[in-house]
Amino acid sequence: MSESFSQLRLEAVTRRYAGGGESPALSELTLAINQGEFVALLGPSGCGKTTALNCVAGLVPLTSGAIYMDDKRVDTLPTEKRRFGMVFQNYALFPHLTVRRNVGFGPKMRKEPKDEIERQVSAALKLVRLSEYADRFPRELSGGQQQRVAIARAVAMEPSVVLMDEPLSNLDSKLRHEMRGELQELHRRLGLTTLYVTHDQEEALSLADRMVVLRNGRMQQVGPPEELFDHPVNSFVADFLGYRNLLPAQVTVVGDGLLQLTGQGFALSSRTSGEFAPGGDVTVAIRPDDIVVGGVGDTAIDAVIEAVAYLGKQFEAEVEVNGGVRLHLRTDERLELGQRVTLGVDPRRVMVYPGSAPADDESPELASQS
Amino acid sequence: MAGILTDVPQSAKTSREKVTIRSVGGWLIWALVVFFFINVFAVIAAVLVQSFGSTWFDSWFPTGWTTRYYGYAWNNFQLPNILLVTLEVALTVTVVALLIGAPTAYVLARRDFPGKRILNLCFLLPIMVPTITYGIPLATLLYQVHLGGTVGGVILANLVPTVPFVILVLTPFIEQIDPNIETAARSCGAKTHQVLLQILAPLIVPGLLASALLVLVQTVGLFEMSYLVSGPGSQTLVVALYYAVFASGIRPAQAISAMAVMYMLTTLILLVVALRFVSPTQMVAQVPDPQRK
Amino acid sequence: MTTTATPDAPPKVALRHRLAERGVDTLLLLALPASVFMAVLFFYPAAYGVYLSFHPLPGGGGFFGNYQAFFTQPYMRDSILNTFRIALPAALINVVFAVPVSLVMRRRIHGQKALNTLLVVPITLGTVLVAQGLLIYLGPRGWLNRTLTALGIISNPIQLVHNNLGVVIALIVTGFPFAFMLTASYLSGINPNLEAAAGTLGASSWRRFTNVTFPLLAPGLAITFCLTFVLAFSVFPSAQLLGNASGGAHVLAIAAANAAFQDYNYPMASTISVITAVIELIVVALVLGLRSRLYSGSTSNAGKA
Numbered sequence: 001m002s003e004s005f006s007q008l009r010l011e012a013v014t015r016r017y018a019g020g021g022e023s024p025a026l027s028e029l030t031l032a033i034n035q036g037e038f039v040a041l042l043g044p045s046g047c048g049k050t051t052a053l054n055c056v057a058g059l060v061p062l063t064s065g066a067i068y069m070d071d072k073r074v075d076t077l078p079t080e081k082r083r084f085g086m087v088f089q090n091y092a093l094f095p096h097l098t099v100r101r102n103v104g105f106g107p108k109m110r111k112e113p114k115d116e117i118e119r120q121v122s123a124a125l126k127l128v129r130l131s132e133y134a135d136r137f138p139r140e141l142s143g144g145q146q147q148r149v150a151i152a153r154a155v156a157m158e159p160s161v162v163l164m165d166e167p168l169s170n171l172d173s174k175l176r177h178e179m180r181g182e183l184q185e186l187h188r189r190l191g192l193t194t195l196y197v198t199h200d201q202e203e204a205l206s207l208a209d210r211m212v213v214l215r216n217g218r219m220q221q222v223g224p225p226e227e228l229f230d231h232p233v234n235s236f237v238a239d240f241l242g243y244r245n246l247l248p249a250q251v252t253v254v255g256d257g258l259l260q261l262t263g264q265g266f267a268l269s270s271r272t273s274g275e276f277a278p279g280g281d282v283t284v285a286i287r288p289d290d291i292v293v294g295g296v297g298d299t300a301i302d303a304v305i306e307a308v309a310y311l312g313k314q315f316e317a318e319v320e321v322n323g324g325v326r327l328h329l330r331t332d333e334r335l336e337l338g339q340r341v342t343l344g345v346d347p348r349r350v351m352v353y354p355g356s357a358p359a360d361d362e363s364p365e366l367a368s369q370s
Numbered sequence: 371m372a373g374i375l376t377d378v379p380q381s382a383k384t385s386r387e388k389v390t391i392r393s394v395g396g397w398l399i400w401a402l403v404v405f406f407f408i409n410v411f412a413v414i415a416a417v418l419v420q421s422f423g424s425t426w427f428d429s430w431f432p433t434g435w436t437t438r439y440y441g442y443a444w445n446n447f448q449l450p451n452i453l454l455v456t457l458e459v460a461l462t463v464t465v466v467a468l469l470i471g472a473p474t475a476y477v478l479a480r481r482d483f484p485g486k487r488i489l490n491l492c493f494l495l496p497i498m499v500p501t502i503t504y505g506i507p508l509a510t511l512l513y514q515v516h517l518g519g520t521v522g523g524v525i526l527a528n529l530v531p532t533v534p535f536v537i538l539v540l541t542p543f544i545e546q547i548d549p550n551i552e553t554a555a556r557s558c559g560a561k562t563h564q565v566l567l568q569i570l571a572p573l574i575v576p577g578l579l580a581s582a583l584l585v586l587v588q589t590v591g592l593f594e595m596s597y598l599v600s601g602p603g604s605q606t607l608v609v610a611l612y613y614a615v616f617a618s619g620i621r622p623a624q625a626i627s628a629m630a631v632m633y634m635l636t637t638l639i640l641l642v643v644a645l646r647f648v649s650p651t652q653m654v655a656q657v658p659d660p661q662r663k
Numbered sequence: 664m665t666t667t668a669t670p671d672a673p674p675k676v677a678l679r680h681r682l683a684e685r686g687v688d689t690l691l692l693l694a695l696p697a698s699v700f701m702a703v704l705f706f707y708p709a710a711y712g713v714y715l716s717f718h719p720l721p722g723g724g725g726f727f728g729n730y731q732a733f734f735t736q737p738y739m740r741d742s743i744l745n746t747f748r749i750a751l752p753a754a755l756i757n758v759v760f761a762v763p764v765s766l767v768m769r770r771r772i773h774g775q776k777a778l779n780t781l782l783v784v785p786i787t788l789g790t791v792l793v794a795q796g797l798l799i800y801l802g803p804r805g806w807l808n809r810t811l812t813a814l815g816i817i818s819n820p821i822q823l824v825h826n827n828l829g830v831v832i833a834l835i836v837t838g839f840p841f842a843f844m845l846t847a848s849y850l851s852g853i854n855p856n857l858e859a860a861a862g863t864l865g866a867s868s869w870r871r872f873t874n875v876t877f878p879l880l881a882p883g884l885a886i887t888f889c890l891t892f893v894l895a896f897s898v899f900p901s902a903q904l905l906g907n908a909s910g911g912a913h914v915l916a917i918a919a920a921n922a923a924f925q926d927y928n929y930p931m932a933s934t935i936s937v938i939t940a941v942i943e944l945i946v947v948a949l950v951l952g953l954r955s956r957l958y959s960g961s962t963s964n965a966g967k968a
Contacts, residue, residue: 395763396767399763399764399766399767400767402760402764403764403778406839407781409800409807409836410784410785410836412800412806412807413793413796413797413799413800413836414784414788414796416796416799416800416805416806417792417795417796417799420799427804428804430806430809469696470696470697470700471697473693473694473696473697474693474694474696474697474698476693477690477691477693477694478694481686481690481691482686483685483686483687483691484685484686484687489694489698492698492701492706493697493701495705496701496705498890498893499893499940499943500893500894500896500897500916500939500943501897502897502899502916502919502920502936502939503897503936503939503940503943504705504708504709504712504936504940506712506919506920506923506929506932506933506936507708507709507711507712507715507929507933507936508704508705508708509923510708510711510712510715510923510929510932510933511707511708511711526704527704529700529704530701530704530705533697533700533701534701537697562690587787591787591788591789592789593789593790593791593899593900594899594900597900598920608789608791608792611791611792611795612791612900612903612904615791615794615795615798615904616903616904623799626795627795627799630792630795630796633792634788634792637787637788637789637792638784638787638788640787641783641784641787645780645783649779650776650779650780650782650783650844651779651844651847651848
C-alpha cells in the first residue's frame with residue numbers, strides 16, 4: 001500500500017524560531033527511520049518533538065539540515081508534494097465535509113478517478129470500522145470516532161510515512177487505551193512507516209519499535225523501548241521514564257564492575273559501568289518498583305513510611321531515610337504509616353550518572369506528567 | 371505509487387514558481403492597503419491644511435498660513451455651547467446606558483429562561499437596523515411629546531442604539547467570569563445584592579470601563595440620531611459640523627475645516643484613550659465569536 | 664430584588680418552584696429597565712412608523728396611499744435603484760477586498776494589530792468628517808486631481824465628488840475597515856491546522872483556499888456583506904454632502920429626511936423608512952438564505968476535548 005523506499009533520514013535538522021532566544025526549538029536532530037518502522041518522539045512539552053514532526057511534514061521550514069527519502073531530498077518540497085499522512089492532535093477534520101469527503105480529500109487532491117476515490121475511502125473506513133458513519137459530519141461523532149476518521153484520512157492517501165502528533169492526548173484514559181491497541185493493530189496490518197509524537201512514556205513504550213527522547217530541542221537517547229527503559233543514558237531520560245528517585249550521592253569504592261555509593265543516610269551498590277572515580281559526585285536513579293522492602297543482598301536502608309497510598313493491587317509509599325532523603329517505592333506488601341522498614345535495591349537496577357544535580361528544574365513537571 | 375520519487379525536481383521548480391506568484395499577489399495587496407491609507411490620511415491632511423490656510427485656491431498648498439479661522443469658528447459657530455451640549459449628551463448617555471444595560475447583560479449572561487432568545491434578538495435588532503430607518507418615526511414621536519429639539523430628546527434618542535450596545539459588549543464579558551465565584555459567595559452567606567455589588571461589580575470593572583469608552587466614542591461620532599432630534603441649542607459637535615459643511619459658502623471654507631479639526635481632535639483624543647483599554651476590533655463591531663457556539 | 668421567602672400558600676409556592684425550574688425568578692427583573700426602555704423608544708416608534716405609513720396626510724389617498732404615491736412618482740421610485748447603485752458596489756468592493764487583505768495579514772500578529780489601529784481612525788472620525796475631507800481632497804482642485812494631472816494620467820480634473828462615485832468612495836473609506844476587521848476576525852477563528860491537514864493531504868495553497876478556507880469563511884462573509892450592505896443602503900450624511908449637489912444622489916434616506924423636515928409629511932417619511940427597512944430585510948434574508956445552504960458551524964473543530 002505504501003511508497004517503496006527504504007529509509008527516511010533526518011540529517012542535522014535544526015529549527016530556530018524568530019525571537020526564540022538563544023537555543024533553537026530543534027537542534028541538529030539526526031535520525032534514520034527504516035521502512036515499516038514505528039518511531040516515537042518522546043519528551044516534555046517544549047522539547048522540540050512537535051517541531052520535529054512539523055519539519056518532516058513541511059509545515060515549518062528547516063533553519064538548517066536536510067531530510068531525505070533514500071537519495072531524494074524532501075525538505076525542499078512543499079507539504080502537499082511530500083505525501084506524508086498526518087494525524088493531528090485535535091484531529092483537524094474538515095468540519096464542513098462529511099466523513100466520506102474528509103477521508104476522500106487526499107485522493108481527490110491527487111485527482112484520482114471517482115471510483116478509485118470511492119474504493120480508497122471505503123477501504124480506509126472499513127479499516128477503522130466506521131463504514132456506517134460515512135455520511136455523518138465530524139461534529140456528529142464522538143472523540144474516539146473523530147480520531148479514527150483522522151487516521152482513516154491519513155491512511156486513505158496511501159502515504160509513504162504517517163506522522164502522528166499526540167493523537168491520543170485528547171481522549172479519556174479508557175479510550176486512550178483502546179485506541180492504543182487499535183493503532184498497534186493498524187501498524188501491524190499495514191506496516192506503515194510511522195513517526196509518532198507523544199509526551200506519554202507508556203504510549204511510546206507500548207507502541208514504538210524505537211524511541212527518541214528529546215529535551216530542549218536536543219536528542220538525548222534513541223533506541224528500542226527496553227533499552228531506554230532499562231538503561232537510560234542520563235538522569236533526564238531516567239526521570240522521564242519513571243525513575244522517580246533521583247538522589248545525590250558519592251562514589252566510595254570502584255571495582256569488580258561494582259560501584260559502592262553513599263548518600264544522605266544510605267549506602268548502595270550499583271553495577272553501572274562507566275568512568276567513575278572514588279569521591280566523585282554522582283546522581284543515583286532508581287525506579288519505585290525496583291526498591292525491595294526487606295533489603296537485597298548487603299544493601300539495607302532503614303526508613304520510615306511517611307505516606308502510603310493503596311493503588312488497588314500495589315502500595316505506593318513515600319519513605320524518609322534516616323539522613324532525611326525521601327524515596328518513592330511501590331510494593332505488593334501491605335505498608336502502614338509510621339512503619340519502620342528496611343529497603344534494598346538490586347545493584348543492576350541502580351543507575352548512576354556523573355554530576356550531582358539530579359535532573360533540573362523541569363523534573364517536577366515531568367514527574368506529574370507521566 | 372511511483373509518482374513522488376520521480377517528479378521531485380519538477381515539482382520543486384513549480385513550488386518555487388508558486389512562491390513568487392503568491393508573493394507578487396501579497397505585494398499587490400500590500401500596495402492596495404498602503405494606497406488606501408495614503409488616501410485616508412490625505413483626506414485628513416486636506417482638512418488640516420485648509421484650516422490653517424489664509425487662502426487656498428488652485429495650488430498645492432495655501433498661499434499663507436494663519437490660525438485666525440480657529441478663533442472665527444469658535445465664535446461664529448457657537449462652539450462653546452456646542453461642546454458643552456456634546457459633553458453633556460455623551461456623558462449622560464454613557465452613564466444611563468451602563469446603568470440600565472449592565473443588569474440586563476447580567477441576566478442574559480447567567481440565566482436561561484423562556485423567551486431568552488427573543489429578548490436577545492430584541493436587543494440585537496436596534497444595532498443591526500440602521501439608525502435612520504427607525505430614527506424618523508422616533509423623532510416624530512419625540513417632537514409630539516415636546517422633547518424634540520431639546521438636549522433631553524437628543525439624549526433619549528442616542529440611548530436607543532447604545533443601550534443594546536452595552537448589553538452586547540458586557541454579556542460575553544460576564545459570561546467568561548466563573549459563575550462558581552458567585553456560588554461560593556452565596557455559600558458564604560451573601561445575599562443577591564451583596565453578590566452583585568461586592569463580588570461581581572469589581573470583577574466587571576474592566577468590562578464596564580471598556581463599554582463606557584466605546585459608548586463615549588460612539589455617541590460623540592453618532593450623527594443620525596442627534597441630527598434627527600436636535601434643534602437650535604441642542605446640536606452636538608458632529609451635527610453642527612454637518613450643517614456647516616452643508617451650508618458651505620455662507621462661511622469661509624477654512625472656518626469649516628477649523629471646526630472639523632476641533633471635532634477630529636475630540637474624537638482622536640477619545641480614541642487614543644479608548645485604545646488603551648479596548649482592542650480596535652471592539653471599537654468597530656462586537657464580532658460574534660466564531661469559536662463560541 | 665432578593666429572593667426573600669414569603670409566606671405563600673402551598674399551590675403558589677409550587678408555581679414559584681415550577682417557574683424557578685425554568686429559570687424564571689425575581690432576578691429577571693434586572694432586565695426590566697432596559698426592556699421597557701427598548702419597548703418605548705425602539706419598538707413603539709418602529710410600530711408607530713408602520714402605522715403612520717398607512718395613514719397618509721389628508722388628500723394623500725387611502726390606506727396604501729403613501730405606498731402608491733411612492734411607487735408612482737418616478738423621482739421617489741428611482742431612489743430605490745439609485746440607492747442600490749451606490750450600496751451594492753460599495754458593499755461588494757469592501758467585502759471582496761477584505762478577504763485577500765485579511766489573508767495576507769493573517770498570522771502577522773503585530774502587523775494586524777497596527778493595521779486595526781490605523782483602520783479604526785476613519786471609522787471613529789465618522790461619515791461627516793470623511794465627507795468634508797473628501798470634498799477638499801477629491802475636489803477638482805484637490806490633491807488627487809492635481810497628482811493625477813501632474814503625473815500626466817489625466818489632462819482635465821475628473822469629477823469625483825457631487826455624484827454617486829463620491830458617495831461610493833466615502834462608503835469605502837468608512838466601510839472597508841469595518842469589513843476587514845469582521846473578516847479578519849472570522850478568519851482567525853478557523854483552525855490553522857485544517858489548512859495544514861489539507862496540505863499534508865496534497866492540496867496546493869490555492870486548493871487549500873478553495874476547498875477549506877473559503878467554505879469555512881463563507882458564512883462569515885455573508886454576515887459581513889449583510890452588515891456592510893445595510894450600512895451602505897441607509898447612507899445619509901455622505902450622500903447629502905458628497906452626492907449630486909442638485910439633489911441627484913437621491914438615496915432613500917435623503918428622500919425620507921426631506922419628506923420629514925422639508926415637507927413635514929411624517930407619514931410619507933415613515934413610509935420611505937419602512938420601504939428602506941423592508942428592502943434591507945429582503946436582501947439580508949436572501950443572503951442569509953444562501954448562507955444556510957453553506958456549512959455553518961464551528962470552524963475551529965477542536966474535537967471533543
